[in-house]
Amino acid sequence: MTAAETIQLTVNHPTGHYPVYVGHGLLPRLRQLASSRGPLAVLTDSNVGPLYADQLAASVVLTMPAGERHKTLATVAHFYDQLLAAGLDRGATIVALGGGVVGDVAGFVAATYLRGVNFVQCPTSLLAMVDASVGGKTGVDLPQGKNLVGAFKQPQAVIADLDTLTTLPAPELAAGMAEVIKHGLIANPDLFEQLDGGRRTNDGGSDTFTGSVQALRPAAAVIATAIQVKRDVVEADPFEQGRRAVLNLGHTFGHAIEQVTGYETGHGQAVAMGLVAAANLSARLGYAPPALQGRIERVLQRWHLPTRIPSGCQPAALLQAMGRDKKKLDGRLRFILLRDVGDVFVTSDVAETAVLATLQALREKI
Ligand SMILES: NC(=O)c1ccc[n+]([C@@H]2O[C@H](COP(=O)([O-])OP(=O)(O)OC[C@H]3O[C@@H](n4cnc5c(N)ncnc54)[C@H](O)[C@@H]3O)[C@@H](O)[C@H]2O)c1
Ligand SMILES: [Zn+2]
Known part of the structure; x- marks a missing residue:
């Protein structure tokens, strides 16, 4: 191209x-x-x-x-x-x-x-x-x-x-990449693989991971593929009655982190942490292989995104913030979990103790 x-x-x-x-x-x-x-x-x-x-x-x-x-x-x-x-x-x-x-x-x-x-x-x-x-x-x-x-x-x-x-300022570019990575995780393993290696820019930019995030501008084809994932999901559920919920992968955790840090943590950065948390929780509950979390972390790091929850965020405070999220269904917390890259599902059947354990495990160690 x-x-x-x-x-x-x-x-x-x-x-x-x-x-x-x-x-x-x-x-x-x-x-x-x-x-x-x-x-x-x-x-x-x-x-x-x-x-x-x-x-x-x-x-x-x-x-x-x-x-x-x-x-x-x-x-x-x-x-x-x-x-x-x-x-x-x-x-x-x-x-x-x-x-x-x-x-x-x-x-x-x-x-x-x-x-x-x-x-x-x-x-x-x-x-x-x-x-x-x-x-x-x-x-x-x-x-x-x-x-x-x-x-x-x-x-x-x-x-x-x-x-x-x-x-576009570099943090905003990185924030957008969190959603691109999310789209790969939801429905396109090839996109996810591409973000994990290979050539990133379409205009002579760096192939290495050492440059600034601006030097890692994604190629047009990567952006188009990420749009395709969103397109396929909204076409299947135009009025947000079901499947569209999968677009919230990482967002139940992410919104809570945004709230508890008083919006100091940007949306994309919070979603990045949320993606790691979703993988951690999925493995904890036996749905996903434990190695999935590490794969996601590697891709996020390559695109200059954080993978740990700020140490100031108490797990109990995050859980409480999740309870206020409007994406609750019938009063129960709803999570988007992964079985693997490209294989996600929605569930309300998650024990609070497991959520708390994930939040604790991913807190930055001081
Ligand atoms: N409608 C939907 O389905 C949907 C989905 C996801 C998010 N959203 C909404 O999108 C919003 C977040 O969007 P966002 O991250 O683009 O935030 P934003 O619109 O605030 O843009 C981020 C910052 O970048 C600046 N900016 C944008 N383009 C620029 C460019 N090319 N050059 C220089 N500066 C530029 C903006 O002025 C702003 O300061 C939230 O309100 C969220 O609710 C809506
Ligand atoms: Zn988002």
Whole structure:
């Protein structure tokens, strides 16, 4: 594959389908790729807008402050005001240009403004490319918790321009890799193997593991394969009634670690620890071979991700935080466990003592 090639996937959903493009130099081609006519309203954030908005021939560029704490109804209301002031009617297309925060907010605006207008996703973070931009879930946080208000809104197209990753801060790139590794673990052993060795970049980057995480930028094919895993899962369960839960591998633990560290631990970094914990718990309960944990740790380390839970996180506090997670089913904690790479299942039948033992075993030793 040369750097110039664009990979195209198709996502089917209950009312149609849309293309996902992965490649270089795609933003200026948005109109053609998304077959969009009419005015474009680009919704972006204060980091991404100044870097890339001028590549889209937008009628209007509307900018929110960057960061999860602005993923709120107030930001949504502010966008409604600005769209109305710009005179945008139902013929307009809303374009999300940014990471998962912008994608979720802009998608919710597109789902609700004038009862819904066309929507295009241009994810610019690795996490948004491989996870948030595909599947149609949009929404915002409330003071009571994350993602508590939202809507399903399918885009016309997802355009992942890999050139944008050159400016993505290294910790954000690593965070996205945690989800890529997760997708390999959920359903694609070949992807997981590829992340464990072999060539990583498609543009002359380093083959070694000694460089910075930026030098380890994943190849277009790796990103496309990770998107395919998400695509296959959401196609099988478009409204999150069953199978989609497997996408939460590592997340029951991860969310608890985020909470207990007061969000000092980034989401991707917490998910990385959560993947190790899921493997540890799976082996402890006899589902997975004990060696699986070590394999996962090796891949995470190669992509500059942590594998141990910060020593300040008390197991009991983490367990309590898990109890508050909204992904509980019928009041029981729900875990995604592994039998092997590419073989995961959902269960609520896990003894708290086993969970506590895993949390204790993975705590960083001081
Ligand atoms: N809808 C879904 O299915 C789904 C799935 C997973 C996650 N999410 C949501 O996604 C959000 C997390 O997404 P995220 O990790 O992309 O966070 P983010 O959108 O906050 O982006 C991370 C940071 O990187 C910056 N950034 C993004 N792209 C950049 C680029 N190309 N160059 C320079 N800076 C750039 C952003 O401004 C931000 O500061 C969460 O709100 C989460 O709930 C949604
Ligand atoms: Zn995640």
